[in-house]
Amino acid sequence: MKDFCLELASKQEGFNSKLNIMREYLQAYILRIMHDNGVFHEYAFLGGTALRFLYGLPRFSEDLDFSLVRQEKLLFLNLLKKIKEELSLAGYDVSLTYNDKKNVQHSFIKFGSLMFESGISPLKTQKFSIKIEFDVNPPDGAELNTVVVNKYFPISFMSYDVPSLFAGKIHALFSRKYTKGRDFFDLGWYLSKWKDLSPNLTLLRNALVQTGWEKDFPTSGNWVSLLQKTVADADWNKVKQDVQSFLENPSDLNILTKENVLNLIKQRKAK
DSSP states (O other): OHHHHHHHHHTSOSHHHHHHHHHHHHHHHHHHHHHHTTGGGTEEEESHHHHHHHHOOSBOOSEEEEEEOSSOOOOHHHHHHHHHHHHHHTTOEEEEEEEOSSSEEEEEEEEESHHHHTTSOSOTTOEEEEEEEEESSOOSOOOEEEEEEEESEEEEEEEEOHHHHHHHHHHHHHHOSSOOHHHHHHHHHHHHHOTTOOOOHHHHHHHHHHTTOOSOOOOTTTHHHHHHHHHHHSOHHHHHHHHGGGBSSGGGGGTSOHHHHHHHHHHHHHO
16 A cells, blocks of 8 residues: 555655645545545535545645534544554554544544655654544534545545535635635635525534624625635735645646636626
8 A cells, every 4th residue: 555655656756746746645544544444424525525535626734624404523532543554453553642522523644754764854853644523513514425435545525515625615715714725716616616506504603703804794696796806815825825836737736826716707697
């Protein structure tokens, strides 16, 4: 398994390409371990990595995000122990840090020596990590579906449906206190991929309430206008700086520009 991971990296050119493909393979490995331990009976897969694995988002992602959808909560520390055991058996040098005391439990799974062995770094001690997050108190209103994907490993995921995933992305755009370029890239991708897509407004409103939203709430009549203002007001130099190292094809930045994303929104507004 480790040899295959290193082989994938060896076929790529450049720091970002090598690191992205190596991280993505390890994400798939971790997801398979989670699947085999029943995680997707209780938790839905969402976020940027879910968009990439399930729907072909043309950018890489750093984190694995999940939300509780059943009454039973998994034993977080037991799962982390299992992930570490499986990865160690496959030959990886793995260490963990975690916090299981909040509504969003998280862990950083840290890989030692891989960056050196793959030729990404000259330092044997340099590590990289994959963050996993489990929201045990998510907002109500998500709709669910099951998707089977074979990306390095066949896995059956429980996930939010596309309107609910879109609501999560809009919530991030509206509520995040800093400019995360990946959010804006993903928005342009959503709008270009699904021409008639609308967000799950129940989920979006509940998420905004949960995070202390104090402005006008999005409705079927104004969500497009609120989104238009958010995109227009963003610092697109920061958007580019954040997202460019995660793109499969860096030239996508010449397509999903501020002007083109605003045009996609205007087309939605005109309907």
